[in-house]
Amino acid sequence: MARKGFQQQLTELRENVLYMSEIVLERMRKGLRALDEKNEALAREVIEGDHEINEIYLELEQDCIDLFALQQPVAGDLRFIAASFKIITDLERVADLATNLGDYTLQASRDMYPDVDIQGIGVDVIEMVEDAMDAYAEEDTDACFEINDRDDEVDARCERASSIVVRDLIETEIDSDSSDAEIEALMAEVSRLLLTIRDLERVGDHAVNIAARTLYMVENSDELIY
Template sequence: MPRDEYQRQLQRLREDVLEMSDRVCERLERALAALETQDDNLATAVITGDHAINDRYLELEQACIELVALQQPVATDLRVVAASFKIITDLERIADLAVNLAEYARRAERRRYADVDIGYIGERVVEMVEAAMAAYAADDAASARDVAAEDDKIDRRCESASEFVVRDLLETELEAEIGLTPDALSDEVSRMLLTIRDLERVGDHAVNIAARTLYMVENDDELIY
């Protein structure tokens, strides 16, 4: 294969990875909107649409395999392919977490924890994914490191939110005016804790994307874990 065509294939791969990230972020934002509005139809659309993300992942996985098998890239080009392969894996897992969030939205019966700002945490982790992908698109190592630094803030906010939910559970007396049976309260607590956990995991996947970008650009594995 002529060198020009090979470079076009590498560039097309990167463009396709960015297109996949746009679709995943859109689904994540729709899942967060479903949580905020308790919109069952929106939640269902996120859940049923997940197969399209899975199909796209498999297509890009095959593209990565073919580039390695047929072109045997070395050095920088090999890092591009390897990073792209790892990034689409993280994107697919973020899409799975969006499905989880949509499922929580469908099961929620009331909004007990209005003081837990899920919307704010959700916005921040979406921004982290977008920033990580922008770093990938621009070969921007500094921005990749910034994503990892932002994750520390998200971890602290998620920890505080989880502690608030647990403390509320311990302090709650199941009196008649509360209107919750023990099982109903347990379901609400579990749903909220799982929501916080999955948003934190989205942030972790954003860091993974940043780590692979840093490795791709500078051959630096400091963020890989």
Template sequence: MPRKDYQQKLEDLQDDVLYMSEVVLERFRVGLEALEHKDDELARDVIEGDHEINELYLDLEQDCIDLLALQQPVASDLRFIAASFKIITDLERIGDLATNLGDYTLDASRDVFPDVDIQAIGDETLEMVEDAMIAYADREPEICFEIADRDDDIDTRCERASELVVRDLIETELEEHGETDDEDVEQFMQEVSRMLLTIRDLERVGDHAVNIAARTLYMVENDDALIY
């Protein structure tokens, strides 16, 4: 492969990774909206859209393999290709978490617990992913460290939200419906379980944002400080 074509393929790979991130982030936004409004139609759109994300992932995975196989990349190019491969893996996982939101929406028999601001937590994790992709696109190592710091706040917010669900909401619901039959109690407990899973999934989106930042930092500066 001529060197000029090779460099163009590197540029195309970056463009395609950024496009995949846009598709994934939009899917997750729609998943959050579906959950907030208990919109079954939006939920189904998110679930059905997972196929497109999987196809993008497989295509980009092959592109990375081809670049490695057809050339002998210099160190900087090798780090870029390896980072891109790891990043599309994180993006694909975020797409799976978006599908989870669609499933939770379809399974829910009541609205999201009003005392837990799922939308706010979800918006923050999505902003972290957006910023991580900006760092990747613009080779900005400073942003990578900022994302890692923000993840600590997300972890704290998710922990507090989980505690609220387990402690305050369960206690309140069971006190108010102490004479409710076992079927109603079981249904409520299923809703609590889905809420805890939702919080866990949002926390994982933040973790994936950190992973993307970590690989970007390594790609740009050969610094593995954020890889763990």
């Protein structure tokens, strides 16, 4: 009977981790939309909702600690709990990056670089996290390697986007009539956009982390952990 209870706890842990991922991904979608629409109300909703993610994270963290301490799992069960513990950490950090998108929305005054496809990159990294969580749910190791491969393209897109911004800044002519306030506003916009690109790239990195932990969970392989 005790063993049946333990297996039920493992099932509930998996379900709760997946539930957390759904909320985090919804925060990311809202943050991306807020940035695209310059929607301050939606941005504040994302920012103010971060405490909910933190509370879920702390509850699941405690669940994992209790399972380690009280059940003393071994082999596959041990790897599953350890992987889940790491995955919720990645999800919490993705939620923090969604909050950053909300902050950037409140700071943004205009779109300076229409050639930089922030939305396209954002959609891609959100899909990577979705697919990584599906791999975790279904124990799909092939998907883990596919997600890792997709991250290379995301990294390349982010590098190209950053290069566009930096090149344009270098080529921008600032004449003697430009006020200090105008120059500061320009630099603030450039900084915000570069940070946005960096944060989206990090979301992709967290998707790879989730895939790596899933591969470890299923096959006891650390091939993607680095």
